[in-house]
Amino acid sequence: MDEVQEKSLNFIEQIVEKNIEEGVNDGRIQTRFPPEPNGYLHIGHVKAICMDFGVAEKYNGICNLRFDDTNPVKEDVEYVDSITQDIHWLGFKWANIFYASDYFDKLYDLAIRFIKAGKAYVDEQTAEQIAEQKGTPTEPGKASPYRDRPVEENLRLFEAMQRGEIEEGKMVLRAKIDMANPNMHFRDPIMYRIITSHPHHRTGRKWNVYPMYDFAHGQSDYFEGVTHSICTLEFVVHRPLYDYFIDEMLKVSKPEEWGVPANSRPHQFEFNRLNITYTVMSKRKMLQLVKEGLVRGWDDPRMPTVCGLRRRGYTPSAIRSFIDKIGYTKVEGMIDLGLLEHTVREDLKETAPRVCAIFDPVRLVLNNYEGSETITAQNIDGIEALGTREMLFGKELWIERGDFMEDAPKDFFRLSPGGREVRLKNAYIIQATGCDKDADGNITTVYANVDLNSKSGTEGGNRKTKSTINWVECSSAVDAEARLYDRLFACEDPSAEEGDFRELLNPDSLKIVNCKVEGSLRNEMHAPVLKEGIAQENHYQFLKQGYFVVDPDTTADHLVFNRTASLKDNWKK
């Protein structure tokens, strides 16, 4: 047995192993993936998902899915459904589904305790006034005039807020911490605000006050028994507050009141978020692209969303392999889109049946061939297990316009009158004899002689040719729509550019072309196949063209394919 090179642990896994060794949280591992249901999951979330679920699985712990649904203004069940579906499709299994809204009663109770302990107060200033008093990173803030309000009054007002007696925006509950703290998040952060304009997607109209992230997230982790609360780097500055609220909570309550073991305590760890060249990873910008119709929807194959990647033809294993390759650190970097493409090619090259599709067809007439015959072709050369298919061969074939040149340079390996011998994939060896042109000089038909003794698989077909070209027999060819995608943005880092990011879109990110595909695709299984309740897409490699996937727009008489990724092309002029 060869020595398998052990993959080194990322820094989070190192911490986890150390914690297990030291018996932190009794060596128990529990994580959570905490999306806000206000948008679709994208590949950046997948990086977090792989971490959260991956660590739990690797160290025999559990990972829960928890929706961070503390802001009914932005959230919706539509997103809850898409998020659960995407995680399922990726192949991850959560132990439980929780919602931050499950803890609204507990959090309200806790807020009351904070008020009673003199750690929170109701502020009646406007958002602008509060912002103004916050100071700046280099200057301390000023205290609110309501900061030293008596406990009884705070209590009365907070309860009035929850009863719906106070207009939205008129009052907030703030933690009384330190207006001069160098960490801005400690300058009396808002714990609760009033939201009466929108019902909550789960609790309806029960609540008129909703907790802010900082007051909800850490406590939710605590209530659930999370041990490692893993998130991205932008939350580093929140960590002291995360710890503060838990510390203060433990001063005004006992763990058993929350049903939590006494020695259980969550800790937050942060890793670098994912950025990929030529795309944007911000929910706000994606939402804008969708709303303004700049893409066809959240699942547009150019989008970095999970459903977009899926429609593009990315497989769960390719996506997970990509995440595995990029790793987790604290360095904010930018991943080359090429790596993502590489992983999907690597995955599909072993599974996607090869078929012929001609994108820019020109008719090839074989001078000395009459009639027709059926040819059996391997789905993937060299992989017998993937089976075979039948192709009709005849006198007239569609070939790629680019496979013929009237005056060819030396390093052009394909058809040219009087030029080299070329093999028709899985069929005969031919040699071009000439062509017809229309009035504008465009080639309309190419003529070639067939070596009738050179059929593939026979002895006469054994000799080498410099090139093999693809073909589709004319009478049996099927018309299909191919959607050719390219990078969504024209520049590497759209987020870094000044001005309107919409002006940076790549105008050629989608080209729709008609092509001729081989007859075998007419009756292929284009409906997605169910596997463990999840629809699996049908992937193909169009020989020499790239990997394609059947698009859901496909109907019985109209085939639509999306190009997942092109093949690498080393031939340069």
Added chain:
RNA sequence: UGUCUAAUGGUAUAAAGGCUAUUACGUCAGAUUUUGGUUCUGAAGAUCUUGGUUCGAUUCCAGGUUAGACAACCA
């Protein structure tokens, strides 16, 4: 004149004080190939800086530089 993070080939990563600084993508060259794909072989290419500790520093310490995060009634 704030606090916090970070800094290794073009990109992303590894090396927990010790061999010629790892691997992948990308690039270049050659071979193989019934896909100009794949596969194989080879090559070029990196420790931000200045000190310190040490027999020895990518690693530990201090200063500097550079980059990023932080001033939503968002998460």
